[in-house]
Amino acid sequence: MNAVIITIGDELLIGQVVNTNQAYISQELNGVGIFVDEQITIGDDFDKIISTLKNATEKFDVIILAGGLGPTHDDITRNALCKFFNCNLKLDEQVLENIKLLLTQKNLELTDVRQNQAMIPSKSISLENKLGTAPGMLFEFQQNKFLISLPGVPYEMKYIFKNSVAPFLKSKFTGNVILHKTLKTSGISESNLSQKIGDVKNILRDFENTSLAFLPNPMGTKLRITVKNSSSEKANQILNQMEIIIRSKVEKYIYSSSEDELENVILDLMTQNNFTLSVAESCTGGLIANRLTNISNSSKYFLQGIVAYSNQSKINLLQIDKSILEEFGAVSQEVAEAMAIQSKNISGSTHSLSVTGIAGPTGATIDKPIGLVWIGYSDKNETIAYQFNFPSERIIFKEVVSQQALEILRRKILKIPF
Amino acid sequence: MNAVIITIGDELLIGQVVNTNQAYISQELNGVGIFVDEQITIGDDFDKIISTLKNATEKFDVIILAGGLGPTHDDITRNALCKFFNCNLKLDEQVLENIKLLLTQKNLELTDVRQNQAMIPSKSISLENKLGTAPGMLFEFQQNKFLISLPGVPYEMKYIFKNSVAPFLKSKFTGNVILHKTLKTSGISESNLSQKIGDVKNILRDFENTSLAFLPNPMGTKLRITVKNSSSEKANQILNQMEIIIRSKVEKYIYSSSEDELENVILDLMTQNNFTLSVAESCTGGLIANRLTNISNSSKYFLQGIVAYSNQSKINLLQIDKSILEEFGAVSQEVAEAMAIQSKNISGSTHSLSVTGIAGPTGATIDKPIGLVWIGYSDKNETIAYQFNFPSERIIFKEVVSQQALEILRRKILKIPF
Numbered sequence: 001m002n003a004v005i006i007t008i009g010d011e012l013l014i015g016q017v018v019n020t021n022q023a024y025i026s027q028e029l030n031g032v033g034i035f036v037d038e039q040i041t042i043g044d045d046f047d048k049i050i051s052t053l054k055n056a057t058e059k060f061d062v063i064i065l066a067g068g069l070g071p072t073h074d075d076i077t078r079n080a081l082c083k084f085f086n087c088n089l090k091l092d093e094q095v096l097e098n099i100k101l102l103l104t105q106k107n108l109e110l111t112d113v114r115q116n117q118a119m120i121p122s123k124s125i126s127l128e129n130k131l132g133t134a135p136g137m138l139f140e141f142q143q144n145k146f147l148i149s150l151p152g153v154p155y156e157m158k159y160i161f162k163n164s165v166a167p168f169l170k171s172k173f174t175g176n177v178i179l180h181k182t183l184k185t186s187g188i189s190e191s192n193l194s195q196k197i198g199d200v201k202n203i204l205r206d207f208e209n210t211s212l213a214f215l216p217n218p219m220g221t222k223l224r225i226t227v228k229n230s231s232s233e234k235a236n237q238i239l240n241q242m243e244i245i246i247r248s249k250v251e252k253y254i255y256s257s258s259e260d261e262l263e264n265v266i267l268d269l270m271t272q273n274n275f276t277l278s279v280a281e282s283c284t285g286g287l288i289a290n291r292l293t294n295i296s297n298s299s300k301y302f303l304q305g306i307v308a309y310s311n312q313s314k315i316n317l318l319q320i321d322k323s324i325l326e327e328f329g330a331v332s333q334e335v336a337e338a339m340a341i342q343s344k345n346i347s348g349s350t351h352s353l354s355v356t357g358i359a360g361p362t363g364a365t366i367d368k369p370i371g372l373v374w375i376g377y378s379d380k381n382e383t384i385a386y387q388f389n390f391p392s393e394r395i396i397f398k399e400v401v402s403q404q405a406l407e408i409l410r411r412k413i414l415k416i417p418f
Numbered sequence: 419m420n421a422v423i424i425t426i427g428d429e430l431l432i433g434q435v436v437n438t439n440q441a442y443i444s445q446e447l448n449g450v451g452i453f454v455d456e457q458i459t460i461g462d463d464f465d466k467i468i469s470t471l472k473n474a475t476e477k478f479d480v481i482i483l484a485g486g487l488g489p490t491h492d493d494i495t496r497n498a499l500c501k502f503f504n505c506n507l508k509l510d511e512q513v514l515e516n517i518k519l520l521l522t523q524k525n526l527e528l529t530d531v532r533q534n535q536a537m538i539p540s541k542s543i544s545l546e547n548k549l550g551t552a553p554g555m556l557f558e559f560q561q562n563k564f565l566i567s568l569p570g571v572p573y574e575m576k577y578i579f580k581n582s583v584a585p586f587l588k589s590k591f592t593g594n595v596i597l598h599k600t601l602k603t604s605g606i607s608e609s610n611l612s613q614k615i616g617d618v619k620n621i622l623r624d625f626e627n628t629s630l631a632f633l634p635n636p637m638g639t640k641l642r643i644t645v646k647n648s649s650s651e652k653a654n655q656i657l658n659q660m661e662i663i664i665r666s667k668v669e670k671y672i673y674s675s676s677e678d679e680l681e682n683v684i685l686d687l688m689t690q691n692n693f694t695l696s697v698a699e700s701c702t703g704g705l706i707a708n709r710l711t712n713i714s715n716s717s718k719y720f721l722q723g724i725v726a727y728s729n730q731s732k733i734n735l736l737q738i739d740k741s742i743l744e745e746f747g748a749v750s751q752e753v754a755e756a757m758a759i760q761s762k763n764i765s766g767s768t769h770s771l772s773v774t775g776i777a778g779p780t781g782a783t784i785d786k787p788i789g790l791v792w793i794g795y796s797d798k799n800e801t802i803a804y805q806f807n808f809p810s811e812r813i814i815f816k817e818v819v820s821q822q823a824l825e826i827l828r829r830k831i832l833k834i835p836f
Contacts, residue, residue: 011633013454014598015444016642019437022459026433036431037466041440041457044631048455071609072632073618105789105809106607113609131810153635155814213434224434279725285711286704289725293703294813296779298727304735305725307707313722313765317735347731361714395712 001173002037003029004060006052008067008077009152010043021066021157028161030178032170034062044068049080061145067152069134071113077149082121085139089119092126095135102133127164129156136160144172177232179239183246185253186220186262186407193221197249207238218396219403252416262406263291269413270301278347280306280318280339282330283357283373287402303347318342331356331368336385340376352378353405359394371397375405377412419591421452422478424470426485426495427570428461439484439575446579448596450588452480462486467498479563485570487552495567500539503557507537510544513553520551545582547574554578562590595650597657601664603671604638604680604825611639615667625656636814637821670834680824681709687831688719696765698724698736698757700748701775701791705820721765736760749774749786754803758794770796771823777812789815793823795830804836
C-alpha cells in the first residue's frame with residue numbers, strides 16, 4: 001500500500017512555519033501500520049492543488065491532506081476538492097450543530113462565514129472536529145482508496161486524526177506491524193548512557209528487524225526500540241525482550257516508557273503516596289509549577305508555587321532571613337535549602353522543591369557563572385541542595401533545570417540514590 | 419522561474435525528525451528572490467530518488483536536494499545522482515584537503531570510508547563544507563537550470579547554503595524580490611479580524627503582486643503581507659503602504675510586527691515606564707510568570723509570581739478573605755480582583771495580573787463550565803476583572819488565558835480600551 005501526505009499552505013513554502021504536521025501524521029500512520037512513501041507541500045493555489053491531487057490519486061492508496069480549510073479567502077482546499085471530484089457543496093447538519101455548540105460556548109455569533117464552514121463536498125463524509133469549525137472530510141476515491149482532508153491547525157488536525165482517521169484506517173488496513181517503544185531517561189548524558197548500554201550490535205544480533213536509536217535532547221536522552229514483524233504478537237514479544245535487556249543496564253535513569261513526561265510520573269507518585277508538593281522557584285521563573293499544572297488532577301497534590309524572582313520577594317513571600325541572603329548570596333546552597341524549608345512550612349506540604357540559579361545572559365560573577373544552579377529538596381526527614389552547572393541559552397537552561405528538579409523529586413520518592 | 423526543494427531521509431518519512439531544513443531553505447531562497455513552488459520529501463530509496471529527479475528536472479529551474487550524503491550505508495543520494503546524470507565519481511582534490519584538515523582538527527584517522535567522501539559525480543562541481551566531510555554538489559542540468567545537492571545535517575547544510583548556494587543563485591538570477599511582513603494580533607477572533615479588515619480583494623486591487631494571509635492559532639491571528647517586485651525599494655514602499663492600510667483598520671489588536679511575542683512587548687512597556695509587575699495565578703499554574711521570565715532582563719520589572727493553586731494557598735499566600743472564597747467561589751470576579759489587589763500589595767508592584775478559572779477536564783459545575791476564567795488587573799488607579807470563556811484542551815486553555823492576560827496588561831499600559 002502506498003501513502004502520501006500533502007500539506008497545503010503558503011506559510012510552509014515561504015518557510016515561515018516549520019511543518020510539524022508532516023512528522024505527526026507520518027508517526028501516526030506508522031502507528032496503524034502504514035508507511036509513508038512521500039510528503040508533498042504545495043501553496044494555497046487552486047490549479048496546483050488540482051494537479052497534485054490528480055497525480056496523487058493515480059499513484060497512492062491513502063492520501064492525507066492537511067491545510068487550507070479555514071474560513072478566510074486563502075483557504076481553498078475545499079473548493080479544489082469539489083472541483084477535482086466534480087461535486088457540489090452540501091450542508092452537513094452534524095457539522096452545523098457542532099459549529100453552533102462551539103460558538104455558544106465562546107459566546108460568538110453564527111455569521112455567514114462561520115455557517116459556510118458546515119458545507120462540505122457532497123462526495124465526502126465529515127469527520128468530527130470538536131476543537132474548531134472546519135471538519136475533516138473523507139473521500140473514497142476508488143474502491144478501498146481514501147483521501148482524507150484535515151484542517152492545518154495542529155491541535156484540530158491531531159484531534160480529528162486520533163479520534164476519526166486512525167481508527168478508520170486501522171479498520172481498513174492490516175499489514176506489517178511496526179512497533180516503537182521509547183524509554184525516556186533523565187539525569188545522565190548520552191555518552192554515559194551509551195557506555196552503560198555497551199555495544200548495540202550485540203543486543204540487536206539476537207533480534208531480527210530491530211533497531212535501537214539514541215535520541216538526545218537537552219531534557220534527557222530517549223532510547224527508541226523499533227521492531228518490524230508480520231505478527232503483532234511476535235513484534236510485541238521481541239519488543240518486551242529488548243526492553244528487559246536495556247532496562248537491566250540503565251533502569252534507574254528511565255522515568256517513563258510511554259507518552260508520560262516527568263510531570264505525569266510525579267503526579268502518579270505523589271498521589272499514590274498521598275504526598276503534597278509546594279515549589280519555590282527563582283531562575284526557572286514558574287516553569288516547574290507550569291509543567292506540573294499542565295497535567296489534569298495536579299491539584300490533588302500540588303498546593304502552591306512561589307516565583308520569588310526578586311530578593312525582596314524571597315524575604316517577603318518566603319520569609320528567608322535577610323542575613324542569609326547577604327552572607328551567601330541568592331544563588332547558594334544555604335538559600336536553596338532555606339527556600340525549600342520555607343516553601344514546605346508556609347504551604348504545609350509534605351514535600352518541596354526549590355531552585356535558585358543564574359539563567360543569564362546577565363547576572364554572572366566570577367564565582368557564580370551563567371548556568372550555576374542550586375536545586376533544593378525537603379521532606380519530613382531530609383533537607384538537601386544539589387549544585388549543577390548548565391551553561392546554555394536561557395530557555396533551554398530553564399527547561400534543563402526544571403527537568404533536573406523533577407528528577408530529584410522522582411528519585412527521592414522512589415529512594416533511588418541521586 | 420520554478421523552484422523545488424527535495425528532502426531525502428527515512429527519518430523524515432517516519433516522522434522521527436521534524437523537517438526544519440525545508441523551512442530554512444525556503445526562507446533563504448525567498449531572500450534571493452526565488453519563490454518555492456513545491457517541497458517534496460522522499461526516503462533513502464534509490465529508484466524513488468531517480469524518479470523524483472526525473473520529474474523535477476522536467477518541471478523546475480532550480481532544484482535543491484538535502485539529505486542522504488553521509489558516510490553510512492543508507493546515504494545513497496550521491497550514487498543516485500551519478501546514475502541519473504549518467505556519469506562516474508571523480509576525486510575532488512579540494513574536498514579531500516578539507517576532509518584531511520577536519521580529521522586533523524578532530525584527531526581522527528583518514529579511513530577509506532572518509533576518503534570516499536571526496537569522490538563526487540564528474541558532472542558536478544563541489545561546494546565547500548567546512549563543518550563536515552560531505553561537500554555540496556552543483557549540477558547545471560540544462561542551460562541556466564541548476565540542481566544543488568546538500569547534506570542533511572542542518573548546520574552543515576546552512577553553512578554551504580549561506581556561503582556558496584545563496585551567492586551563486588543571486589549572481590545567476592537577479593530577479594524578483596519577495597518581502598514578507600507579519601502583523602501579530604491578539605484579543606480578537608480570526609473571523610472578527612476578517613470582518614474589520616473587509617474584503618481583502620479591495621485592498622490588494624491597488625497593489626500588484628501582493629497577498630495578505632490570515633494565519634490563525636489559539637494565541638491570536640497573524641496577518642502576513644507578501645510583496646513581490648523587481649525593485650527592492652519599490653517592494654518596501656508597497657509593503658509599508660499596505661501595512662498602513664491594514665493598521666488603520668485593526669491597529670489596536672496588533673501587538674507586534676517583528677519576532678517579538680507579547681512577553682517581549684510587555685518587557686519594553688514596563689521598563690520604559692518604570693513599572694513593576696507581580697502576578698497571582700491559579701488555573702494558568704505559573705505559565706504567565708514562566709513566559710515573562712523567558713525574556714532576559716525580565717528581572718528589571720518582574721518582582722514575583724504566586725501560583726495559588728489550592729484554596730488554602732489563596733488564603734495563606736495571598737491573604738484572600740476566606741468569606742469571599744466561600745461566598746463567591748474561587749472562580750469569581752470578586753476573587754480575581756482580590757488576588758490582583760493582594761498581589762500588588764504584598765509585592766509592592768505598580769501593576770498586577772491575576773487569573774482564576776476552570777482548566778478542566780474536571781472541576782466544572784453547572785454555573786461554572788470548563789473554560790470559564792476571570793482575569794484580574796490592578797494598578798494605582800483601577801482594579802478590574804474580565805470574564806472569558808475558552809473551552810479547550812487544558813494546555814491550550816492555559817496558553818490562551820496567559821495570552822489574554824498579557825494582552826489586557828498591554829492595552830491598559832497603552833490606554834487602549836479593552
